[in-house]
Amino acid sequence: MLKKHANLFVTFLIIFEICVYLADDMIMPAMINVVKDFSVSESFVPSGLSAFILGGALLPLILGPLSDRHGRRNYILSGVILFVTSCILNGFTNSIGQFLFTRFFQGMGAGFIGVIGYAIVQEKFDEKKAVKITSFMTTISCLVPVIGPFIGSIYISYFHWRTININIGIIALISLIGLYFYFPKDTKSVSSNYHSKNFFKEMKDNYIKLFKNKHFMAGTFAYGFIELPFYAWVSIAPIILFEKSKVTNIEYGVYQIPIFGSYVIGLILLQQYVERVSLKKIIIFGSSFSILGLILSFILPFIYGENFLYLILSYSIYTFGAAIISAPLYRIVLFSSSVGLGTVAAIKSSILMIVTAMGTQSMSFVYQNQSNISFGLFGVLMSLLYIIFLSYFFKIGPRKKL
Numbered sequence: 347m348l349k350k351h352a353n354l355f356v357t358f359l360i361i362f363e364i365c366v367y368l369a370d371d372m373i374m375p376a377m378i379n380v381v382k383d384f385s386v387s388e389s390f391v392p393s394g395l396s397a398f399i400l401g402g403a404l405l406p407l408i409l410g411p412l413s414d415r416h417g418r419r420n421y422i423l424s425g426v427i428l429f430v431t432s433c434i435l436n437g438f439t440n441s442i443g444q445f446l447f448t449r450f451f452q453g454m455g456a457g458f459i460g461v462i463g464y465a466i467v468q469e470k471f472d473e474k475k476a477v478k479i480t481s482f483m484t485t486i487s488c489l490v491p492v493i494g495p496f497i498g499s500i501y502i503s504y505f506h507w508r509t510i511n512i513n514i515g516i517i518a519l520i521s522l523i524g525l526y527f528y529f530p531k532d533t534k535s536v537s538s539n540y541h542s543k544n545f546f547k548e549m550k551d552n553y554i555k556l557f558k559n560k561h562f563m564a565g566t567f568a569y570g571f572i573e574l575p576f577y578a579w580v581s582i583a584p585i586i587l588f589e590k591s592k593v594t595n596i597e598y599g600v601y602q603i604p605i606f607g608s609y610v611i612g613l614i615l616l617q618q619y620v621e622r623v624s625l626k627k628i629i630i631f632g633s634s635f636s637i638l639g640l641i642l643s644f645i646l647p648f649i650y651g652e653n654f655l656y657l658i659l660s661y662s663i664y665t666f667g668a669a670i671i672s673a674p675l676y677r678i679v680l681f682s683s684s685v686g687l688g689t690v691a692a693i694k695s696s697i698l699m700i701v702t703a704m705g706t707q708s709m710s711f712v713y714q715n716q717s718n719i720s721f722g723l724f725g726v727l728m729s730l731l732y733i734i735f736l737s738y739f740f741k742i743g744p745r746k747k748l
Contacts, residue, residue: 351528352471356479358524359463362426363486365518366455369433369511370398371494374580375598376507378588383507384442388589389710392581396707397446399577401453402460403699410461410692411549418462419529425458426522433515437508452511455518460695470530489610495580496599496606503595552689561742565679566694568735569672570701572636575643575725576668579605579661581706582713582721590716591654601658608662612669625674626740632674633736635667640729644722652718664725675736682743 373380377391384390413421432451439445467479501510556562587593587601612632619628643660650656683690705728712724 352530354524355528355530356467358521358528359459359467360483360486362429362455362518362521362525363459363463363483364490365433365514365521366429366452366459367487367490368494368497369429369452369455369514370395371490371580372498372501372514373507373510375495375499375584375588375595376502376510378584379502379507380445381442384445386442388585389714390442390446391584392706392709393442393446394449395577395581396703397449398453398456399699399703399706401450402456403453403696403703405454405457406461406692406695407553408549409457410465410689411545411552413462413465415545418466419531422458422462422466422529423522423526425455425462426518426525429455429458430515430518430522433511433518436515437510437512448511456699457695461692464691466530493606495583495602499595499599499602549689552685553693555685556683556690556693559683561739562679562682562690562694564735564739564742565675565682566697567701568732568739569675569679570698571728571732571735572633572668572671572675573698574702574705574728575640575661575664576609577702577706578709578721578724578728582709585713585716586654586657586718586721590652601654604658604662605665608666609669612666616670616673620674625678628674629671629678629736632667632670633732636664636671637667637729637733639664639667640722640725643725644719647718647722654718657718657721660722660725678743679739 373394377394378388380394381388381390409421428451432448432454436445436448436452439448464483467483471479498510583602584598587598593601612635616628616632623631639660639662642663643657646656646660647653679694680690709721709724712720
């Protein structure tokens with residue numbers, strides 16, 4: 347692949363990735379406006395995120411193996427078309443049902459990025475170049491959710507929420523045109539794990555192997571439980587800050603800075619130490635901060651009252667640790683099975699998104715009484731589950747140094 351074409355391909359792929367993650371988070375500050383416009387309960391506020399995540403959870407299960415066997419070009423182009431269409435339609439919905447339906451299909455865009463986007467980079471570039479590109483893409487997947495709610499809170503101060511996804515869809519259309527012209531030529535049958543003519547049987551057998559792999563499953567759920575409070579905050583923050591604390595749109599964005607800024611600091615620290623310290627030690631170090639933050643999110647409101655600033659402080663500590671944990675734990679879990687990486691990534695992505703969707707949706711009930719203590723208790727429960735699954739993951743894992 348020519349250098350110029352390669353650079354343009356990566357550029358348009360990254361544009362699509364940015365659009366996907368903006369669509370995920372930029373609408374969340376506007377969810378209070380959405381439920382008011384559709385005259386439904388505030389319990390639907392977290393559903394905007396849950397529907398998006400669920401859409402991204404179901405697709406990878408079939409998309410990864412199919413693109414391995416039949417090539418990736420047509421699938422990624424179809425995915426961008428689906429994303430653009432659902433974004434534009436989202437701005438013209440007339441009910442909460444239609445809104446969540448289009449959010450579901452928007453979420454599928456995340457599946458195309460996670461399964462096809464990262465896979466094609468690994469196939470078409472040499473090792474060092476691929477690592478640099480995927481590292482940059484991973485950074486985007488972390489940073490865009492950081493700034494998405496902030497941008498969204500400012501945006502709705504001047505424009506209607508319906509135009510958020512319409513504009514994102516228009517930008518994504520640029521990536522569609524670029525990928526059409528610069529997406530690399532397909533390499534069919536790239537996976538050595540699919541030899542049988544019976545594709546679905548082969549795929550089923552590989553998935554069964556993964557579900558029976560206790561090491562892989564323990565690590566996957568540990569990863570999901572420590573990430574879940576982050577998404578719970580994103581889904582419920584509009585109620586905590588807008589409805590309960592009566593902050594302005596600008597203040598909403600400002601109060602998010604410590605939480606998401608701590609995440610960025612954690613990522614920077616990780617980059618400094620990842621080559622000098624074992625992954626296991628890094629995970630344990632990050633876990634101490636995340637668990638401390640989640641415990642404080644329960645204790646501080648319980649002792650000092652319902653002021654949301656205690657949650658900001660607690661979750662800033664939590665996100666600092668979560669940023670340190672995320673990439674090392676993801677890496678170890680991904681290589682905890684002999685099954686092909688595409689299939690492993692697909693099932694891991696689906697499990698994580700289902701766990702996240704169920705967790706964020708449960709916030710409708712957890713925060714029904716608008717008690718910060720209840721929200722903190724949810725975080726403590728997630729930290730306890732994380733400790734249990736992570737301990738089991740390390741206990742049954744290989745004895746070699748991680």
